[in-house]
Amino acid sequence: MYEVKEICRNGESLPLTTDGSLRIVFIGTGSAFAKRRRQSNILVIQGNHHVLIDCGTQGPLALNDLGLSVLDVRCYHPTHSHADHIGGLEEVALMNRYTPNISKPDMIILRDYQDILWSKSLAGGCEYCEANQGRPLQLTDFFNILRPKNIEIEGRKFWAYKHGPIELVIMRTRHFPDTAISVDESQWCSGIFINRRVWISGDTMFDADYPIRFANLAEVMFHDTQLFFGGVHASYQELMTLPEDVRKKMYLYHYGDNWDKPETWAAGSDKYTGDPVKDGFLGWTEQRTAYDFY
Numbered sequence: 001m002y003e004v005k006e007i008c009r010n011g012e013s014l015p016l017t018t019d020g021s022l023r024i025v026f027i028g029t030g031s032a033f034a035k036r037r038r039q040s041n042i043l044v045i046q047g048n049h050h051v052l053i054d055c056g057t058q059g060p061l062a063l064n065d066l067g068l069s070v071l072d073v074r075c076y077h078p079t080h081s082h083a084d085h086i087g088g089l090e091e092v093a094l095m096n097r098y099t100p101n102i103s104k105p106d107m108i109i110l111r112d113y114q115d116i117l118w119s120k121s122l123a124g125g126c127e128y129c130e131a132n133q134g135r136p137l138q139l140t141d142f143f144n145i146l147r148p149k150n151i152e153i154e155g156r157k158f159w160a161y162k163h164g165p166i167e168l169v170i171m172r173t174r175h176f177p178d179t180a181i182s183v184d185e186s187q188w189c190s191g192i193f194i195n196r197r198v199w200i201s202g203d204t205m206f207d208a209d210y211p212i213r214f215a216n217l218a219e220v221m222f223h224d225t226q227l228f229f230g231g232v233h234a235s236y237q238e239l240m241t242l243p244e245d246v247r248k249k250m251y252l253y254h255y256g257d258n259w260d261k262p263e264t265w266a267a268g269s270d271k272y273t274g275d276p277v278k279d280g281f282l283g284w285t286e287q288r289t290a291y292d293f294y
């Protein structure tokens with residue numbers, strides 16, 4: 001069972017521990033360019049372990065909204081190289097390296113993606129930030145790397161990492177380019193299945209098989225969405241074609257700033273209202289909210 005609770009409404013800081021239950025907090029729920037609800041980065045907390053899934057350009061600000069800083073978060077898991085997911089990692093790397101008396105944070109990352117993240121994104125701001133160091137810095141100078149292992153679930157191959165009581169199952173998604181017809185043709189991007197209870201799509205184009213495959217296994221699902229058709233995310237319109245029993249365990253996140261003005265994006269449809277509850281979903285994923293699993 002799970003409960004939805006309001007948190008940090010009076011400015012108090014979010015504790016990075018729980019009494020043993022699994023807690024999911026979206027520090028932002030908006031799209032890449034959202035200005036109202038920050039970007040879709042997600043804190044997973046259980047017992048005295050936690051992981052921040054993605055830290056975008058607004059990630060450090062979104063943490064600050066909850067009374068936290070990039071020095072408090074000790075474990076990161078980046079899903080892909082768009083700036084709303086990794087744009088805050090340079091701040092994480094440099095703040096941790098140049099703040100006295102603090103150890104390197106952990107990063108859960110596959111080998112395939114580690115080189116891309118470093119060489120195409122983080123190296124630019126981090127590699128030569130010390131004079132006379134003798135060699136360029138590497139990702140491992142900033143983070144302890146934690147490596148997921150190969151696993152199989154129902155005959156399909158995934159990766160998994162167990163961080164204390166938190167198990168992250170990692171799966172590739174088909175996100176970009178928009179012409180990719182398989183994950184093999186796509187740039188690196190991944191979704192997450194947490195403790196085999198909570199499924200988070202990660203950024204993905206609409207791919208009905210993907211949520212349907214996990215619908216039987218997951219207690220609650222979070223799917224990214226966009227409020228228009230086309231591009232590199234699953235549109236609301238496409239998600240409406242999922243079976244009713246899949247939609248009814250699904251919250252939507254990664255929505256644009258006009259989510260609450262359905263007249264601007266849902267008015268032309270006779271198939272949906274733009275109110276996700278009326279349309280058979282669990283609702284919009286909310287900020288300052290904990291999804292607690294017991």
Ligand SMILES: [Zn+2]
Pocket residue numbers: 080082175203
């Ligand atoms: Zn993306």
